[in-house]
Amino acid sequence: MKILLISDIHGNYPALAAVSEAVSKHTISYVLNCGDSLVYAPFPNQTLDWLRDNEAFTIRGNTDDRVIKLLKGKNFKKPANPEKRIMYTSTAEALSKENAAYLLEQKKKKLLRLGHSFIGLYHGSPAEHEEFLFADTPDKRFKELAKKTHCEIVITGHSHTPYHKYIGGVHFINPGSVGRMFDGNPQASFALLKIKKGNVEVKHYRCPYDIDAVIDALGKSKLPPAYGDMFRAGKKLN
Template identity: 60%
Template sequence: MPSILLISDIHGNFPALQAICTQHPPEQFAHICNTGDCTVYAPYPNQTLDWLRTYQAISIRGNTDDKIIRLLKGQTFKKPGKKEKRIMYTSTAESLTSENSAYLLHLKKKQVLKLGSYSLGLFHGSPADHEEFLFDNTPEKRFQEIASTCKYDIIVTGHSHTPYHKIISGIHFINPGSVGRMFDGNPAASYAVLTIDEQARQKIQVQHFRCHYNTEEVVNELSRMKLPEIYGIMFKQGKKLN
């Protein structure tokens, strides 16, 4: 009965990731699946990427990772244009070790796992669009449209920072929420555990969890690095303010 840890949108928030490890030690899982946005906004990109490499997480890239990859390649980007946002990208790219730069550069936009008789597709936004937002209140018709063109039994996405589990047209759509940057007014880390037991009546089970972490640690590190104060406020409030 393999259990899989589902994480997404860590955004460089290593203290939040550590708190999850205390609540659910990574060694107990057959796989760790990460749907991207590993870095940017919290000040621990190397610790986060070191962890993903250490535990051999099955990871894909998200839209913030895309921009870091552009910077690592000597390119630039137009959005975000605000100075307070751009510095979060440039400071991250400048701080990465060579090993972690190489790790990001090799991430793909999707991964596929075979889990017994089930197939799992890992995407950041959706199978149709890398940056599509799928929320818990996205119309069911949209999920049906995706299901009609999809060959996977389970689709795991991130990007919207919104946890849910829906079964639509026979496909399990799962979003574990954001490890490092929830926007619902609760800063606690969000993640999910997927369990597959082909002998059970309910073969696919999903549990969502929230986990409190030391937000002050993140705030203090942002301050030490002289990064914009607005991000410390957002991490403390669990809200998006810019």
């Protein structure tokens, strides 16, 4: 059983399409997505259409949470920066009725049994929705989290940092960010999880995508050009 792991697409459909093409030679049994599917690139409908068409198991992240608030007629205090807020409001305004309904259905976590494996999807961690777990997070913290879950495999996003750790009897996996990496390499990040007879194998990948298409779309949508610089640099600039 081979599973595509993705997270933090951030509305970057050209990057998601590149990942889809990169894994097309594999037989993918499931797609698991750990949230922050929207905001910062102007392709919200294409992104959610792909997740729906591919029957992805999806949860919501913190950027999705704020879009959901807007869809419910509510507001949010942070981010206060106008250049950031417009990325949320423009996303909420652009969503089709079908994709707005799809987003509203998403939960903050999902527990799955795939084959003989119990898998937990979280955006931040099993303990906190917005906890940042990095490759260099102390093992002590992962041991604490292992005690808080009955899952054999825990998949998270949020930190945009790829890693695979086996601690406390639990496989902790972050596939990195499809659409908004911060390590200076703008290429899309994803992982393939292979489960066979109880053995767990994880491989992380990076693939290039059409960054110019994202920058052109930002310009056509009259969105802040700073985000074009961010995608090109592969770094968080604000």
